[in-house]
Amino acid sequence: MPPPTSASKTIFVANIPYDVSEEQLANTFSEAGPVNNVEIKFDPQTGRSKGYAFVQFYDEATALSAVRNLQEVPVNGRNLRVELSTDEPGPRRGGRGSRGGIPGHPGGPVGNAPSGGGGGGGGGPQGGYGRPAEDTPPRGYDAPPQVNRVDLSALPDGAPLPHGANATDSISKTLATVTPGQMQDVMASMKSLITTNPEQARQLLTSKPQLAYALFQAMLLMNIVDPSVLQRIQPLPATAPPPSNYPPPAQNAYPSYPPASSAPSYPPPGGAGYGAPPQQGGYNAPPPPAGYGTTSYGAATPAPPQPPVSGMAALPPSAQQALATLPEDQQQMLLQVLQLTPDQINALDATQKASIMQLRQQFLGTAA
């Protein structure tokens, strides 16, 4: 590796017409050499281009060359003004020993996606040419990608279910046999895969919906996500019916909350979307079950000694059996949930209600 030069690989481009896209700029400037990243700056209020941009190359020489050669090139009728960039955007990227005091945070890709504001004529500038800044230009096909590749083909599609069992049920039970430590490991691996290789992570999750389901449920258990998140993924039918008798690799065997729609689903249609703020406060909601908070999760602190479970006997034998296979802290939690009175349940918001109903359905065989 050559010593990192802290000189600017980035040029400042001004006088850009409002309707020019980052792709167009990248295309223009690739005449000087491979372009690493282009960021047109937008006014977050209006969504309109501010008329200037930063174009990053892979090396300083190319940047200089661009400044020399692409000065005043006309783009959509205006002449660009091109200079080496002076100021850098804070603790963003590789300024080794240069200004910004703070060492780089693990910040993700530079997201610039001002939502589709002004309809500048013909193909708005939005869309993001940007990709995570890398240090080396793209090579030919023989260059191995610098991401974690995982062999997905090694994974089984799924195991057959016992007769009479349904998928969600089995997933929950399987999950219950996983120790908190294991669960944390899996979460960490998944997070790593997602950050280093999002595309493959997506493939994995869509091809193994049972995994997606299990991970989500695990996140609920670990209090990593709030149940209200479900609302934002897909509204859950009021009486979540545990679907399907088969493991889910096939499309129609999806468990209930991974969206079963065939179209890629994105955030729910706007409009009323913001009208339903997550009811985190839950004034009359019971406190979250202890033992699975992120702070204590998997740590050396075992669940604080709690009074012996008294309500166990109130459950049907089948439920007792199922509970008996669980670690103690989970038993406590489930018991709390299963023993909520109808009044208490009614006090919850719709999503929480739905989750609890589902748990009850699984363990008690009845939602009410």
Add this chain to the structure above:
DNA sequence: GTTGAGCGTT
């Protein structure tokens, strides 16, 4: 019209 943000710290 001309130099870059901000849901957050292993």
